[in-house]
Amino acid sequence: MPRLSQADLFELNRAFDERTPQELLSWSHEIFGDRLAAMTSMQEAGNVICHMLHAIPLDMPVIFVDTGVLFAETLETRDRLISEYGLDIRTLTPGLTMQQQTEQYGILYLSAEGQKQCCEMRKSAPLDQVRGDYDALIGSLRRSDGGRRGTCPILAIDTRLNCLRVNPLANFSDEHLDDYIRRNQVILNPLHQQGYSTIGCNRCTTPVLPGEPKRAGRWRHLGPWSVYCGINPTDLDPDRSPAVDFPQELIDRILGRDTDFMI
Numbered sequence: 001m002p003r004l005s006q007a008d009l010f011e012l013n014r015a016f017d018e019r020t021p022q023e024l025l026s027w028s029h030e031i032f033g034d035r036l037a038a039m040t041s042m043q044e045a046g047n048v049i050c051h052m053l054h055a056i057p058l059d060m061p062v063i064f065v066d067t068g069v070l071f072a073e074t075l076e077t078r079d080r081l082i083s084e085y086g087l088d089i090r091t092l093t094p095g096l097t098m099q100q101q102t103e104q105y106g107i108l109y110l111s112a113e114g115q116k117q118c119c120e121m122r123k124s125a126p127l128d129q130v131r132g133d134y135d136a137l138i139g140s141l142r143r144s145d146g147g148r149r150g151t152c153p154i155l156a157i158d159t160r161l162n163c164l165r166v167n168p169l170a171n172f173s174d175e176h177l178d179d180y181i182r183r184n185q186v187i188l189n190p191l192h193q194q195g196y197s198t199i200g201c202n203r204c205t206t207p208v209l210p211g212e213p214k215r216a217g218r219w220r221h222l223g224p225w226s227v228y229c230g231i232n233p234t235d236l237d238p239d240r241s242p243a244v245d246f247p248q249e250l251i252d253r254i255l256g257r258d259t260d261f262m263i
């Protein structure tokens, strides 16, 4: 099958740096149709994407991974997005409950190696359930979050799911995000108001103190502040030449070779 590589996307990514998130969402919807879904973990940026889908409006499923050990506030936020924005949120869950996992493997998240295994089982593996369903997944990574996200591309290759990851907010600064949330009264996870700058599982997330980096509250017990769960491939050690298998017709559409849809 023909292959589309990260290098093939270089020019398109450069052009997309000038586009608004809404334009990038509309482009994705036009190109991928019903082979497109969004993802959110009920944090600020993901909820901004959800609001944009509701406001434009664009119809697509939204994928949410419930690890089984999320905060009640996170699940309540999901339910509000369904009832108030009318979103089709599809919740994916791990094969084992946390209790079953602990009985089989012990308390994994207390060590660096165990955390990788736990996040693999509770976050990445559930997402494998949609492999083959979508050619593109919309995420909410932003370069202003720094760390490994400081250079994340708008269009990134996901070899594990054989799809593109689209990050329409890659260029959205903290000021842009705050302004959009304020002007649109975006539904937010209430934990953000309680000092949680980023929010994951209740076992591995704490509030952040003034002056600490944004991700300081994640896996604080494992420090330093450079741990990621791995559900976003661009957070991992970079694969120098990732590529996906796509039909030639889809590759041509993505690269604008046989469409007059320009943004």
Ligand code: SF4
Pocket: 067, 069, 108, 109, 114, 115, 116, 118, 119, 120, 122, 123, 200, 201, 203, 204, 229
């Ligand atoms: S964040 Fe912690 S509890 Fe959640 S999946 Fe990862 S290691 Fe496990």
